[in-house]
Amino acid sequence: MDNDLSTRKDWDQDHRITSVDVRPTYADYYGSKGTKNQPSEDVTDHRFLQFPQTLSDATRARYSTNLSLLLTKEIDIAPSFDWELATNTGLAALIQEFLQYTHSDVSGVELFVCQGWARLFRIQEPVYREFLLEFYATVSYDPRKPLNDRTAFAFRLGGVSRECSVIELATRVGIYTADETRSVHFPTFLADCLTERPEDYNENTFWAEITGGIYTPSTARGG
Incomplete structure (x- = not known):
């Protein structure tokens, strides 16, 4: 697979991440006989998964170890x-209730409505296995840094090392x-969000609420 990568919009000099424009060709999706291409058994020879020698030995070893595990x-x-099907079946409004969160103050006044x-x-958007492998093999995050720190997230994408803040990534x-x-109100909204699993959380109870039946990790799938 050969993707055309171009920078569509550069940020100012203080920003360290640029947008990646991925333009797949027909051959990326389908073979010559019109059948959808299956992932190669060995994708490590892809240029985005060949970590350069200019990286430190420790960093390159960490990337390679993560990639080996992902493979x-x-x-x-x-x-x-x-969403069209959900709307036609009358489920869109019900689903929307679960996807929208209103952040309010102690008196109940709405401060911020999350549409995230x-x-x-x-x-x-198109999704490519090589990009997923490259990102997850190289991404790192420092939770000690502020949400607007432009060095909090570090990763490689499209063969280029990149950095950005949590807010910039979002x-x-x-x-x-x-x-x-x-x-x-955005910082207080984020600070109020749950970042850890509640102590009283139970997989079986939650699964019964959203689907019914007993939660079995090996067979459970989202609908």
Whole structure:
């Protein structure tokens, strides 16, 4: 697979991440006989997975170790959510209730309405196994750094080392808008979000609430 990578919009000099424009050709999706291409058994020869010698020995070893582990896993690229079907069946409004969160103060006054989950489920973009392997093999995050620290997230994508903040990453993938992140209530909204599993969380109880039946990790699949 050969993708055309171009920088569509450069950020200012202080920003260290640029957008990647992926333009797949017909051959990327289908073979010469019109059948969908299956992932190669060995993709480590892809140029985005050849980590350069200019990296430190420790960094290159960590990337290679992570990649070796990822290659033993199945990567299931799920289809996009069908919102048209959900609307036609009357489920869209019900689903929307679960995807929208309102952040309020102690008196109940609405401060910030989070549309992030709804936007996440509406993303419909091409997904490539090589990009997933490269990103997950190289990504690192320092939770001690502020959410606007432009060195908090480090990763490689498209053969290029990149850095960005948590907020920048969220806006670049379309979960939040730039205007939302500038809201005075945005930091308190993020601080109020759950980042750890509640102590009373139980897989069987949660699974029964959303589907019914007993939760079995080996066979459970989201609908």
